[in-house]
Amino acid sequence: DADVTQTPRNRITKTGKRIMLECSQTKGHDRMYWYRQDPGLGLRLIYYSFDVKDINKGEISDGYSVSRQAQAKFSLSLESAIPNQTALYFCATSDSRSGNTEAFFGQGTRLTVV
Amino acid sequence: QQQVKQSPQSLIVQKGGISIINCAYENTAFDYFPWYQQFPGKGPALLIAIRPDVSEKKEGRFTISFNKSAKQFSLHIMDSQPGDSATYFCAANTPLVFGKGTRLSVIA
Numbered sequence: 131d132a133d134v135t136q137t138p139r140n141r142i143t144k145t146g147k148r149i150m151l152e153c154s155q156t157k158g159h160d161r162m163y164w165y166r167q168d169p170g171l172g173l174r175l176i177y178y179s180f181d182v183k184d185i186n187k188g189e190i191s192d193g194y195s196v197s198r199q200a201q202a203k204f205s206l207s208l209e210s211a212i213p214n215q216t217a218l219y220f221c222a223t224s225d226s227r228s229g230n231t232e233a234f235f236g237q238g239t240r241l242t243v244v
Numbered sequence: 245q246q247q248v249k250q251s252p253q254s255l256i257v258q259k260g261g262i263s264i265i266n267c268a269y270e271n272t273a274f275d276y277f278p279w280y281q282q283f284p285g286k287g288p289a290l291l292i293a294i295r296p297d298v299s300e301k302k303e304g305r306f307t308i309s310f311n312k313s314a315k316q317f318s319l320h321i322m323d324s325q326p327g328d329s330a331t332y333f334c335a336a337n338t339p340l341v342f343g344k345g346t347r348l349s350v351i352a
Contacts (some may be wrong), residue, residue: 134287161339163339163340165342170253170344170345171344172250172333172342172343172344172345173288173333173340173342174342175339175340175341178339188339189341220287220288222287222340224338231276231278231293231338232278232290232293233290233340234289235287235288235289236287237285237286237287238285238286238287
């Protein structure tokens with residue numbers, strides 16, 4: 131089983147709909163991140179959480195919200211989806227306590243807003 | 245303003261050749277510089293990383309060269325192989341700030 135699991139893997143939704151992308155991890159890491167990948171733009175940070183009670187906006191948080199339900203779970207919501215939110219979304223984790231700053235990514239969720 | 249600038253956008257290298265990808269950063273407070281490798285349909289995975297207290301780090305065929313005064317760092321892939329064909333991202337800091345990526349194709 132993957133250490134960082136994203137659900138769903140693919141989703142098509144209509145403009146104006148609310149949608150939630152979920153991320154769960156079995157690595158025991160305290161830090162979790164949501165990134166968006168668009169062709170030619172690299173990965174851009176949407177939100178991040180350094181522990182269960184901590185939520186921080188990233189570079190492109192407008193139109194998105196997050197919830198850190200537990201140390202292992204971090205969900206991303208689009209309150210009212212729009213076509214320019216069509217992208218590949220990645221969840222990632224890292225462990226602040228190990229001294230290793232490596233981030234581990236999930237397999238991604240491909241979201242299409244029509 | 246883009247905090248990490250990466251070039252080139254794409255690169256074609258002959259098998260056995262050297263692949264070189266460059267990155268430049270703005271923020272002198274950055275203290276961690278990783279390179280990530282991404283294959284189609286997969287999430288990025290850490291390839292190699294460096295801290296600014298050293299100028300070079302080598303792991304197998306992969307080397308990071310770091311120039312603190314110029315605020316630049318680069319990835320060198322020696323003896324490039326078709327299996328190295330992927331997209332490479334430079335990044336900095338925690339949480340990670342990424343460059344826009346380089347699509348590397350190694351042709352036989």
